Each structure stands twice: as C-alpha cells, then as structure tokens.
Amino acid sequence: KQEVTQIPAALSVPEGENLVLNCSFTDSAIYNLQWFRQDPGKGLTSLLLIQSSQREQTSGRLNASLDKSSGRSTLYIAASQPGDSATYLCAVLNTDKLIFGTGTRLQVFP
C-alpha cells in the first residue's frame, strides 16, 4: 500500500529564505508526482507535475525534483515571500489513484 509522507509537518521562516520541502513515498511504481498548494479553507492549486520519466520541473521560484528509485521528491522555494504561506501537499499517482501526503504547513513572516 502506497504511503506518502511529508517532512517537516510545519515550517515558519522569515521572508527571503530559500526553502526545501520533502516528500517521500513507499512504492516507486508511480505514473507521476504532483505538488499542490492549499490556502486555509480553500481547494487545491496545482503547482508542478513531474512525470515518472522526468527528474525535475520548474515554475518561477519553484523547483521540484523527483528521484523515483529512492521514493523521494523535494520542492524548492526560492526567496520566500509572505504570500507563500499555505499548506503544501504532494501527491503520487498510483495506477488510477492520487495518494496525498500529510502536508507541510508553511508560514513566511515579514
């Protein structure tokens, strides 16, 4: 059974810092991995999707990497801003289901 874990569970940093959020999964047979952002009481915003054949994806200040063999992905946020404060979820696609991680609650203070 696929299990997805995210570390740390919560993170509080001053504005401007570069951040690394971690995601690990137990079954490497995935189709893709996706990173989402969720603001309190809101739905999901897709940030980056990495296909199983890819190593990384970049969008603006965000960079996500995937090491399928070791069951790990990292989300790198450069020059963090207060507007980045949210919960970040990773999810892996196994057969026909998205399995979500436990999430990292990020707070960036001015």
Added chain:
Amino acid sequence: GAVVSQHPSWVICKSGTSVKIECRSLDFQATTMFWYRQFPKQSLMLMATSNEGSKATYEQGVEKDKFLINHASLTLSTLTVTSAHPEDSSFYICSAGLAGGFYEQYFGPGTRLTVT
C-alpha cells in the same frame, strides 16, 4: 482552461437530513470524476471514483449507501450525503480528469459541510 466548480461552497444542515453537492467541469468533458474528503488539519482522502454513466467505485471504508454518487453527464457529478451526522462534517473536494481520467486531475474549490 480545465476549470472545475463546486456548489455550494458551504452548507449547514441538521442531523438526519440529506445534502447534495455538485461538481461541474466547466470547459471540458470529464469521463472520470473523483470525490475526496478532508478533515481539519489532515490530508485529502479519496472517497470514490465515478465514471460517466456507470456506478461509482468506493474506497474501502466508505459507505456507498451513505455517500451517493451520480455521474449522469460528462460535466456533472453529484455527491449526496444521506442522513447526515455531525461526524460527516468535513471539507469535500471533487476533481475531474481529462482524457483517460486520472493522469492529471483538476480540483474544485471544495464544499464545507457542517452538520449540527
């Protein structure tokens, strides 16, 4: 493109009543839609997968007679919580998949259900 809407965005109902939540794909046809539930400070858990014109597939532990799912068209799926109880209070999120269904899912904004 690939916008998914949900209605209502929040609902309060009394214990024992039923409530229906709609999920619509606004600018694409979704052969497959998914329903998730999220309790406070927890991650999303898949409840069921629905394909247009066929019965939904429920995840283990999800009561299909309590959570009725109908996917009557390529743009609309509904989730009805029957005889709701306070423990059903949660955030319900739907998603819809493009061609093939599950390779990339587009998520709705969620519905907050509170049962009093």
